[in-house]
Amino acid sequence: MPKKPTKTATIPPEAAPAKMKTGKTKAETVKIAKAKAVKAKSAKAKASNAKSLKAKAGGKVKAAPRFAPVPPLDPDAPDARVMDRLWSTIIARKNADPLISHSARLLSRGVNKVAQKFGEESVECLIEAVAGNHEALIAESADVLYHLLVMWVAVGLRPEDVWSELKRREGISGIAEKSARPVMLSIAETRKIP
Numbered sequence: 001m002p003k004k005p006t007k008t009a010t011i012p013p014e015a016a017p018a019k020m021k022t023g024k025t026k027a028e029t030v031k032i033a034k035a036k037a038v039k040a041k042s043a044k045a046k047a048s049n050a051k052s053l054k055a056k057a058g059g060k061v062k063a064a065p066r067f068a069p070v071p072p073l074d075p076d077a078p079d080a081r082v083m084d085r086l087w088s089t090i091i092a093r094k095n096a097d098p099l100i101s102h103s104a105r106l107l108s109r110g111v112n113k114v115a116q117k118f119g120e121e122s123v124e125c126l127i128e129a130v131a132g133n134h135e136a137l138i139a140e141s142a143d144v145l146y147h148l149l150v151m152w153v154a155v156g157l158r159p160e161d162v163w164s165e166l167k168r169r170e171g172i173s174g175i176a177e178k179s180a181r182p183v184m185l186s187i188a189e190t191r192k193i194p
């Protein structure tokens, strides 16, 4: 069978856009020139803005603070050391009478029950947070921390184990830490809110 001639689209020379010496069409050259002019204008504006800022700051350009100022803590208010004291109280209750100590009662029921209580208190805490109930959130937060400490006692964790871990993380941005995680972890399927 004779081969069918293949059709090729040919543009008549008069319809093709005229090429400049650079190999670009006139329209392309004008477009590039316009983009260059806009870039140069914005660089000039930036430089002049920086110059006027420098003049306003008396010759010194101050970098904007990266984080909000920290409200000072009340030196006379109770602080987080209450957590250490509470842990000591709870561990001292470990073998106490469950009829006179709530901690002893919880601990006597085993780690599963303790963990379940911690989970319940956490949910109650987040409900108050979402509802915006400030006072109730304070009370629920205290419940969460108490039950967290009971859980530490139940599994044999000491507060300093956790404080050390927090100290180790000090100054390490969560953003930087997350991006340094192995790729397999970051692409693992999760339903967590990012």
Ligand SMILES: N=c1c2ncn([C@@H]3O[C@H](COP(=O)(O)OP(=O)(O)OP(=O)(O)O)[C@@H](O)[C@H]3O)c2ncn1[C@@H]1O[C@H](COP(=O)(O)O)[C@@H](O)[C@H]1O
Residues within 6 Å of the ligand: 086, 089, 090, 093, 100, 101, 102, 103, 104, 142, 143, 146
């Ligand atoms: N911080 C707390 C603390 N916070 C909450 N709770 C108790 O936790 C209990 C939570 O009540 P829930 O009804 O939610 O739970 P539940 O009574 O176990 O009910 P179930 O789920 O078992 O049915 C209440 O009895 C609270 O009083 C606490 N109990 C004790 N402490 C501290 O622990 C110390 C030692 O307490 P005792 O172990 O009781 O001597 C105390 O001096 C406090 O400093």
